[in-house]
Amino acid sequence: MEGDYKTQNGNSGCRISTTKGFVFVLLAALLAVSVGILVHLAGSREVTCKVDLGSLSKVGWSSPSELVTQCGKLAEQGDSHVCSACPTPPLPNTPELEPETTPEPEKKKTPINYRLPSTLKPVHYDVELKPNIYGNDTSNFQMNGSVSIDIDVLEATDNITLHSDWLNVTESSVSLVSDQPVTPTVVDVSVINTTQFLVISLDGSLVKGSRIRLKMNFTSRLRTDRFGFYSSSYLADNNETIYLAVTMFEATYARSAFPCFDEPALKATFNFTLLRKEKHARNYTTLSNTDIIDTQPRDNGYVADVHAKTPVMPTYLLAFVVSDFRYVENVTYHGDRKVKYRTWARPNLMQNVHLTHDWGVRIFNWLQNHFEPPFPLYKFDNIAVPSFRFGAMENWGLATYREDIVYRPGFTTTNCYTWTGLVIAHELAHQWFGNIVSPRWWWWLWLNEGFAMYWEWILVTELFPQRREEEQFLVKLKYKAMLQDSTRSSHPMNNDKMESHAQIETSFDEITYSKGGTLVRMMSMFMGKSLFIQALNHYLKRHQYGVADHNDLFNVLTEEAASENRPINMTDIMDNWVTQMNFPLVHVTRSRRGVIHVTQERYLGSPSEQEKAVNDSSPYDYLWEIPITYTSSTEKNFTKSIRFEDRKWLKKTNKEGDIFDSVFPDSSDEDSWVYVNTESHYFYVNYDLHNWNALIKQLNHDFTVIPPINRAQLLHDSWYIAEAGRLNHSIALRLMSYLKDDMDYVPWRALHRFLFVIDGHLKRSVLYDAFRKFMVDLSKKAFDHYGVVSTETEVTVHRFQRTRIMKYACYYGNMKCQKKVLELFQELKQSSDNSVIHPDLRSIVYCGGIQYGDSENFEFVWSKYTEKAKSPNPELKKESGYLLKALACVREPWRITRLFQSMREGKIKKDDVLTLGKELASNPYGRDLVWNALKASYEMIAMSELSNKTVSRMITGATSSFNTQDRYVEIEDFMKTHNVTAHEGVFKAVLKKTKENIEWMDRHYTVIEHWLRETGYLQPVI
């Protein structure tokens, strides 16, 4: 699965992030204003649930008090499913501060077993589903279904326990036959909501070794939350809303479409029969994992499409769609084997699908030519779904995607354009990695996602080398994973705490995806790509149609290497990387020619984290098997290929050691340097001061000696090593200066995260003007080089770099940039549509037009926003989102006040209030006003329609860069003089963050001041 989108580099585009936090937060905010808010008090702990009363009716709780009680219980247990808006447990990567609450004493609870009993194993399912998506009354969108499951009895049992959720199982329809002499009778059918178990109790025991057939009928409403079997819609050219039904099952939502054994290891075959109306103006079709083999007439104008039997597969990869969509098709060949490759979209998007389709065919052919066993199905469908929760889903033979996969000239940003290739490669790679071999349990999700991530950028780099996707992966996603993995609350890649539905949902994070992808890359580099592919083919063949864990993978890789007389023990090298969280920081010191001394320690992102970690334990005592790849000023070879037998290691049994090689120069030569981790593996490298200074000198003298990704690594590593208190920040700051001559996107991209940190800390200080001038000069040459015009024929990294540099240049006050942006804004105003500006640049131009322009510009954007926000057309609505964010760029206090007033008067849609509040709170010119407004009207705002989360995000955003004692006292006083019960956790978190900011400033202010004086941007003290 590809995660939810999130703008990653500031473009209004669609690069993937696995973060779901924001989606849930938004959901919570929206639900809170549209449904009742119930508060459950459990002892001293308050659990607030925003309960969708409609969705709860399915579980049969009748009275409001029972709803409250059950909701609270589920929320306490971490089950946020029924109380779908309850944001517990904390979701990963939530970008804002999580409220910190005083920990409650641990209650002794019996652990809940979320796993199905191991007594039964499903073998085959026959499923028939009849969704109703016809007409315009969505409350009538129901589904009727029946299921028949052949089950092997592995151990004697007197009950059949499987999964069911959201469904109303007709108790009288539950029946059982068996091949044992006397088949027990069903005596009771019950649902356990916490575990989503359907328990069928029998009056006797099922005999070990027998086979049974379980049948039942069920009904449900089609879901609308983009999980399970749900209804979606699009707008036809005549403005008619057309509905479709589509699925999204991973991880645990197949159980809400039909009762099933919904665990990844419980694989079976499936026959799906999907009913659709035959005589209907929209000409509906059905799709599933396999082709249609028969169509049979049914009552009331329906026909039944019978789909071919699937391979042995897990439930989470099943899929079906009922829609009026169209497709384009190619026939692909693998030897004599034909596979139909099709790309589907709504009819009024079909004219744009050809690029998506052509890329898909190329990628699919590449995979077919490299991996065995062959793709087992006779067709592969890809469908662009108008309303899809995640980026995409790899259902076997029927991959589903967001509509952003369809490239639309003049509308699609470069981010989305490049994402298209990556996401197709990701989902197609899953057809082997995940679909043919699946994880034994969700603990090993990285075996799916790490491989899909790895192959997505390997494949796109192979097909489109000029996009430099491997470098982009390292500088964007590897670093993102390392940030998440820099705390004690991180988790190992083998995520062995994942049991409940809610816990499993949190597994889809940067550690699983991007750390997973980085470590797969590491294994591939140890073995060499061709031996690695050869070994993976053996892994796929050995475990095909089965399941695997990390040991299964490492064993095959080790055996395959041994068969080629290569002494690579993958378990020995990799087990420590996947069973313990975090990663190492390697310190390199030089003393004499021909040797470097290396030591390793667990990296944690701040001194306070390190203090708390003193007594932490781990299977390998937080030591790792670290490949030490290197070059030096005498060699300057960053790309040499290294045979495994020639690799140097810092062993997991040693904290330190010496590495000997004649390429290491004498440290008495002040210009000489060594560079460690040339292959960019998953750790940071620190050097002695002499070496850092020599590297800085090299960058300033001739940075081209060091490749872009290795330059990026110096910038990024030095900053985060300094943040951890292991290096003076002056090194990281001095490293940046060379960028004034570097035009390349990759090193600039490495600057992105920590530049934001510096900016936030300095914004209110007297140093800011000097820092601002430094940034104007740093980006000047690049701005002049790239200009302000993007074209579709340009290399994509150049387009990315232009957008980035324009943002820096304009934001920090490059007058030429601001003037150019205003000219572009004028072009926009005078044009009948916005296609005069490349999609990458629209948000910058809208924002700049407001920031540097007059009131006329503000009014222009405001009128465009109000016009587009009202439109039922989703593309215009999307455009209104950019316009709304542009409005939040405003700098004049009276306009900010006007936006507040518009929010209160309902002139801004409820859906947009959260976005606007958040954006204003992060606007340096707006956040003080947001804070002042919050202070002045706190009680009123707290009691308003805005959800707790919306207000929390505004509080957090407005105060995030408070870094003085005065501000700390101000918040403390505010908490004493106001009833902040509803946001107490948030305010406590703000106090904690403010304290950390004060400490940061105490530690680093003088260093930054000194650096700014040294660089000439701050006048010397007279």
Ligand SMILES: [Zn+2]
């Ligand atoms: Zn995936």
